[in-house]
Amino acid sequence: MNRIILTKTVKNNKTYTVYAMMDENGNYKDFQLLPEKDTIINNIYAARVNKILPGINAAFVSIAQNKSCYLSLNDAKNPVYTNKKSKKAGLCEGDEILVQVIKDALKTKDPVVTTKLSIFGSNVILTNFDTQIGVSSKLDKERAALLRKAVLSKCADHEKEGYGIIVRTNAKNVDDKALSQDAYSVAQKYNQIIKKAPHQALYSCIYQGMSDYLLLMKTIDFATVEWIKTDCDDIYDSLLTEYGIYDHASEKIMRYDDSAISLSTLYGIRGLIDNLTSRRVWLDCGGNIIIEQLETLTFIDVNSAKNISSGSNSILKTNMEAAKEIARQLRLRNISGMIIIDFINMKSEASKDTLIEALKRYIKDDNTVCTFVDITKLGLVELTRKKVHKSLKQILEKTLDE
Numbered sequence: 001m002n003r004i005i006l007t008k009t010v011k012n013n014k015t016y017t018v019y020a021m022m023d024e025n026g027n028y029k030d031f032q033l034l035p036e037k038d039t040i041i042n043n044i045y046a047a048r049v050n051k052i053l054p055g056i057n058a059a060f061v062s063i064a065q066n067k068s069c070y071l072s073l074n075d076a077k078n079p080v081y082t083n084k085k086s087k088k089a090g091l092c093e094g095d096e097i098l099v100q101v102i103k104d105a106l107k108t109k110d111p112v113v114t115t116k117l118s119i120f121g122s123n124v125i126l127t128n129f130d131t132q133i134g135v136s137s138k139l140d141k142e143r144a145a146l147l148r149k150a151v152l153s154k155c156a157d158h159e160k161e162g163y164g165i166i167v168r169t170n171a172k173n174v175d176d177k178a179l180s181q182d183a184y185s186v187a188q189k190y191n192q193i194i195k196k197a198p199h200q201a202l203y204s205c206i207y208q209g210m211s212d213y214l215l216l217m218k219t220i221d222f223a224t225v226e227w228i229k230t231d232c233d234d235i236y237d238s239l240l241t242e243y244g245i246y247d248h249a250s251e252k253i254m255r256y257d258d259s260a261i262s263l264s265t266l267y268g269i270r271g272l273i274d275n276l277t278s279r280r281v282w283l284d285c286g287g288n289i290i291i292e293q294l295e296t297l298t299f300i301d302v303n304s305a306k307n308i309s310s311g312s313n314s315i316l317k318t319n320m321e322a323a324k325e326i327a328r329q330l331r332l333r334n335i336s337g338m339i340i341i342d343f344i345n346m347k348s349e350a351s352k353d354t355l356i357e358a359l360k361r362y363i364k365d366d367n368t369v370c371t372f373v374d375i376t377k378l379g380l381v382e383l384t385r386k387k388v389h390k391s392l393k394q395i396l397e398k399t400l401d402e
Contacts, residue, residue: 001226002029006213006235007263008036011273011396017235018269019213024226028272030367031332033395034212040101042209044117044193046082046200047099049091059091061099061113064203069113071099078129079115082197098197098206117193120210120218121186122242123171123179124151128190131159136169143172150176154184163190173223214242219367222249231256231263276333276392283325287318287344291329293393297338300326304344316351319343320358327362330370336387340380356381 005020014035021030045063052059052073059071079097086092103112119126133151135144147167152158153176155165165183174182193207200206210218213235222243230236236255243249256263264270275281281289286306292299302322304315326341346352356375363370363383373382 002220002224003226004217004220004228005263005267005269006228006230006232006239007269008232009033009264009269009273011270016395017211017213018264019216020267020269020272021220028328028332030216031272031276031392032212032216032334032389033273033392035395039104039212040111040209041104042100042102042118042120042207042215043205044098044100044207045113046197046202046204046206047097047113048202049093049095049097052091052093060110061097062203063099063101063111063113067111069099069101069111070109071113071115075114075116077115080117080128080194080197082200083202096202098193100207101209117190119186119190119193119207120215121182122218122222123168123174124183124186125166125168126163126183126186126190127166128163130164131162132164133158133167134164135167136171138169139167139172146176147171147179150180151183154180155187158187161187161191162194163187168218170219170221173221211238214238217242222252225252227252227254229254229256229263273392276329277396281325281329283318283321285318285321287322289322289326289329291333291335293333293335293391297340298335300339300341302326302341302343315344315346316348316355319346319351319355323355323359324362327359327366327370330363330383330385331366331368333393334389334391336368336385336391339383339385341383342380345379 001024003022003024005018007018009016009018016036017034019032019034020028022028047061047063050060050062050068057073059073059076060068061071063069076091079091081095081097083096085094085096097115098117099113099115100117101111101113105111116127116129133148135147139147151165151167158164167179171179197206228239230239236253239253240250243253279290279292281291283289288303288305290301290303302319304318322343330339343355359381360372363372368388369386371384373384375381
């Protein structure tokens with residue numbers, strides 16, 4: 001069972017929301033440091049099309065006065081018009097449409113928007129660009145059929161109303177009643193957005209995206225959560241609002257209130273952050289791993305260090321422990337991109353195979369796609385890990401730059 005901590009902490013004079021997930025033994029499985037900043041990701045606006053540039057297959061739209069956004073024309077096939085200014089068919093300059101932000105502004109780059117709208121529920125995602133009822137391919141056919149039926153019980157008119165529903169993997173253990181209510185809730189939100197959009201003033205924010213920590217919660221099967229603890233009133237209230245439809249939700253969501261010791265101190269959050277930003281990670285066997293995060297790749301070196309035992313078995317033991325810890329560090333530090341690992345050299349082909357198979361098992365437990373690529377002629381192991389969130393290092397470095 002998973003245990004989740006949601007709290008606030010201060011690092012380099014900046015306040016962050018902490019999302020930390022542990023197993024029943026108190027071992028951290030996931031860690032996210034979320035900056036307290038203004039983000040507009042997932043917000044839906046009534047926007048104006050300022051310029052269409054077919055040469056780069058893009059348009060620029062305004063979501064506020066002097067706030068331009070980039071819109072790929074591939075994402076503007078069937079926009080929802082709030083005010084069709086032009087009599088010509090298709091998207092035209094001056095038209096007013098609904099757009100959803102999918103990327104915040106980055107340095108000199110404008111925010112990125114799409115006309116493909118998505119509304120997130122606890123276990124489902126509503127989309128207006130595909131009117132089918134889909135179920136995660138990771139669920140077996142029998143369970144998928146039951147989940148699809150549960151959604152249809154509340155959303156029978158989805159095609160007529162112009163939306164589809166995708167049931168996520170984390171709905172595996174959700175009862176049919178809760179799932180159908182979840183689907184109905186997002187459908188109601190979408191219908192309200194479409195209904196009121198033509199009557200909203202230009203540049204209105206019609207829908208506000210969820211907080212980052214709630215989006216992270218969406219990736220977890222709520223049935224696998226033993227408890228969620230928070231010492232923040234706003235987080236506690238939003239969790240009850242979001243998960244109140246589930247059985248025993250009020251028992252799982254706990255308000256921590258102890259003036260003697262903070263939640264962050266109780267679970268050693270500051271110490272964890274310090275450990276996750278250190279180059280050197282010590283292993284129980286006495287060895288260590290050195291993690292060098294560069295701009296385009298991450299290099300990890302495994303050393304025997306204080307492990308004075310000799311022999312091939314000792315080297316294999318150090319490498320095996322390092323492989324498990326490396327998989328954990330990749331998750332907790334949110335390291336993505338190309339990863340090169342230099343394990344301690346082993347002569348035995350059987351030992352090498354044992355190590356690689358173990359590493360593959362460990363990275364398979366990662367919720368983010370992490371792929372074993374190859375072993376180079378020099379014996380270096382190559383991995384790739386999909387970028388879903390910024391790394392802990394990038395978040396903290398950006399704070400210092402500010």
